[in-house]
Amino acid sequence: MSLLLTKSCQYAIRAIMFLATQPENIPVLQRDIAEILNIPNHFLGKILQQLAKHDIVHSQRGKSGGFTLCHHAEELTLYKIAEIVDGEKFLDGCVVGFPNCSDVNPCPVHKEWKQMKEMIIAFLQRKQIHQLSGKLEPKLEDLSNPGEHDA
C-alpha cells in the first residue's frame, strides 16, 4: 500500500522539487538526482522521460547534458503532478469501496469520508513547487548526512 500516491509519483515530486532548488541553466545528471534523493537510477530515468513528455522537465543528451526544470513547472501543484503520473483518477478510491455510490445512496461513512477526501484534495491543490523547494534544503542536508540527529 502506498497511501495516496504511487512510488513513481513520489519520486516525480521529489525530483521536481529538487530540480527547483538547482540553478536553472545547468543540467543536473539523472545519476546525481537518483543518488541524492535515494531513487533507483533507471527507474528515475523512466519517470523523468514521462515528465519530459509533459514539458515539466527538459532533457539534454550527451556531454554536459542532464535535466533541467522548465520554468512554468514552479507553479505546478502536487495535485497536477499526481494527475500526470498516477492518472486522472488517482483519487477515485474509497475507504470501504461500495459500488454504485453518490450522495444520494451513501454508506455509513460517506459523509465524513467525503470531507476528509476534500481536505486531501485541497492540500494537494494548494501545494506548489515553488513554495516547497525553498524549504527543501534542510532535508537535503539530512539525506547526505544520515544519522546525525539521535537526540
Add this chain to the structure above:
Amino acid sequence: MSLLLTKSCQYAIRAIMFLATQPENIPVLQRDIAEILNIPNHFLGKILQQLAKHDIVHSQRGKSGGFTLCHHAEELTLYKIAEIVDGEKFLDGCVVGFPNCSDVNPCPVHKEWKQMKEMIIAFLQRKQIHQLSGKLEPKLEDLSNPGEHDA
C-alpha cells in the same frame, strides 16, 4: 491505487458490517455475503478465513453452516480491522516518501501532511462496527435495486 485501504480490507469491513446487521444465531452463507456485497466469492472466502483466525467471525462447516459475527466484534474499529487485514504498518506511507523522516528533519510538506494523517487515523479509530451497521440498511437496499434513483 486503492487510496488508504486495500481491496481485501474494504471487503473485510463490508462483510463485518453486513454480518452485524444479521441475527447473530443464524449463520450466513459465504455465497450470500458475496452476492449481496458484490465481492468475488472465493476471494471473500480467504478474507473470512483470516477474520476467523482472529476470532472476528465464527465459521460453521457443513449443512446449515455459514458465518456469524463474534459478539465483541461490534466494538471493533475500522482502524483495528485495517491493522489485521492490511498489517500494522498500513499507514506508514507518505505523500512524498522521503527516507529517514521524523519531526526533527522534516520535508516541506511534513507538518501539514502529519495533521491530515492524524485526522485519518482519528477517523478510523472513531468508527466502530455497531455505529455503522445501524446505518447500513439504505445502502443494502440500494445494492439490490440498482439504478432506481436517477434524479
Add this chain to the structure above:
DNA sequence: AGATATTAAGACCCTATTGTCTTATAATAA
C-alpha cells in the same frame, strides 16, 4: 451409513507496480 451442503485450504493465474539491464541515439569535445 450415505448423500448433501458448506467452509478450509492451497495451487494456480492475471495484472499492475516497481525495479534492473542492455542497447540505441544524440550531443559535446578533442
Add this chain to the structure above:
DNA sequence: TTATTATAAGACAATAGGGTCTTAATATCT
C-alpha cells in the same frame, strides 16, 4: 572524425495485490 558522455527506449525480472478453481474436511439430514 572519433571518443566520450549523457539521455532514450525498451526488454526483462521481481513482487504484491487481486482473483479463480479444485480438492479436502466437516457438519447435517435422511
